[in-house]
Amino acid sequence: MSELDRLVNSCLMPGFAGATVPDWVRAALDEGLAGVCLYGQNLVSGGPGQVAALSGALHRARPDALVAVDEEGGDVTRLEYGVGSSYPGNLALGTLDDEEVTATVAAAIGADLRRAGVDVDFAPSVDVNSDPRNPVIGVRSFGADPLRVARHGAAYVRGLQSTGVAATAKHFPGHGATTVDSHLGLPTVDVDEDTFRRRELPPFAAAIEAGVALVMTSHVLFPALDDVPATLSRRLLVDLLRTELGFAGVVVTDALDMAGVRAAHGIPRAAALSLAAGADLLLVGAEDGEEHCAAIRATVAEHVRDGSLPEARLHEAAARVAALRTGPAAPVPPNGDPGDLGLRAARAARQARDLRPLPGPAVVVELRSAANMAVGDARWSLADPLRELGSLDRAVTVESGDPDPEAVAASAAGRPLVVAVRDAYRSAWQERWLRRLTELRPDAVTVALGMPDDLALVPGPALATLGASRACTRAAAEALVGR
Structure with missing residues (x-):
């Protein structure tokens, strides 16, 4: 494998098919693959033990591999996919409006994740659910008030990261005002820039202030700011997120197998375009990633050769991901029962x-x-x-x-x-x-x-x-x- 291919690998996070780690993933980890995201399809037993078994196998193959999941609590869970989460989700927490409870629930989820060997949690969603017709955010949001979402998003980040799990503020710069699911199409949020800044940005600014490790992009179009989706927009990922909001961590894409970018560009080209726009870590998606990763490496190499993607941009992205892989982590929490923490919060909400x-x-x-x-x-x-x-x-x-x-x-x-x-x-x-x-x-x-x-x-x-x-x-x- 060429040095360029290894460089690209260090920015890739695919999924895989089945309930066991396939040989191609082990080989790719040996060739610099950043890590793997686990999805519901991998968790046939639906419990933390299955997550722990997979993360253990991945870390034995490569100790610094990043193992990531979507564990938001509430409706979106991977640790308890087969039985349902022991915790309420964001809307319940936001409605309860007790930041200490939000931070405590997030810390409990983080402790569960750490014990299961998970390094990165793609949570919390800090989208402001301003349109009740939204088909994909809904109860995953802390609510419709930007300032309330900001307060609880920051509390969640602090609680989760206190356990050594890296948190992710998503879906930048906001998926709450959409009426289309970006898994299925390209949503457009057609509002003026003043409304956009007042409504969508405060939760991300608060999460950054709280020290969030990653920010996940959205496959959402904001015509007032750019003519391409946020995942492919240098205006949003560099000028706004990096320069204006001061985010210095890892920018991770939402899954590239989603129609929001795949339909127009295909996964390989969307990957190259997102890297050029300022993304660091490419979440390839739930489909088995072996062929997708090979196609991404080939397409990125073409973009490097034709000058549309400077190799220096790849080195910058890879360095940020490497820092996340080697960053300090809190000790693994001892086995402990949080009691009825989640149930008490659900009762109150x-x-x-x-x-x-x-x-x-x-x-x-x-x-x-x-x-x-x-x-x-x-x-x-x-x-x-x-x-x-x-x-x-x-x-x-x-x-x-x-x-x-x-x-x-x-x-x-x-x-x-x-x-x-x-x-x-x-x-x-x-x-x-x-x-x-x-x-x-x-x-x-x-x-x-x-x-x-x-x-x-x-x-x-x-x-x-x-x-x-x-x-x-x-x-x-x-x-x-x-x-």
Whole structure:
């Protein structure tokens, strides 16, 4: 392998297929690969033990390899992918609005990550969720107020990094005002620069002030500032992030296999363009990265030869990544049980309306649609904790409107009825289904496990948990039974 190829490798962080580390990853680590990101598809057992096994194998192959995950707590979890997170997510924490709680939860997540051998956490999301139609941020945001998001983002960074795990402020310069998921297309935030600066930037400035180790780019277009997505924009990554905001750490791209940049450029060219724009670490994506990495090396070499990507820029990027790999880390925390930290926070954040304890075991209806790709197939269930509390009659899953509300109402006659929804207000069939069911059963309790906007759809008893993590669903079940 040429020296240039090794230089490119030192800026690459691919994913891989399967539940074990493949030979090509071990070989690439020996040839300077920066590290690996683990995704839900790698975590078949869905627990911290699987993450620890993979990180252990990666670190045995290369002790300074970076092992990264998306562990936001709440809906986006990798450590507890199969069971749901023990912690509430950002919206619950932001609504609770206790910075000490946010920092403590982040430190607990960091301790879990350190014990599992994770070096980099792609969290927190410091996007300001200013558009409730947002299909990919939502409960992952601390809220719609830039200053509140800034305060809690900084607290999260401090808590997480106190454990030796590198935090990542994402998705620069903001993904909260979008109505398109950048996994699936290219979102545009068409606002004037003054609005952009007032709304999107304060959380990133606060995270930088708190010493955040990485900033992740967004595949989002801001026409008032540039005519290319942020991931490919030198105006945003160098002039704004580096020069104006003073960020000196690692700029990591969002996954390059996402349509926000892949559709127009392909992964290899997007990689070269992002390096030229000022990115340091290229997150290749969840697909098996062997062929993608080879294509990126070849394309970057072409850009170096034609002068569009100075080799000095590669050396600069590689040096920043190397500093992250060799940076000081806190001692690995001893095994310890944080107790009911996450559950206590989830209890404090839940919001009830006209709620009375269930008079007996309930029929629990869960309206389900595919989650966004950031959440993946992480488990959620309201029926499970009600079963644990002895208050479940039976569970009913509704997908694409089947079974219909009439059938469900008839089958639940004479028994308490609970309906769990996640952002039904953004799904035409779910909104229709929920409205009809509550017409038939006005006493049915609506439990919003996503954005609280769902509670505006129907009258009657209701509960908002501000997320669907295991901590949030347990807190909801306790409220339903009067605890």
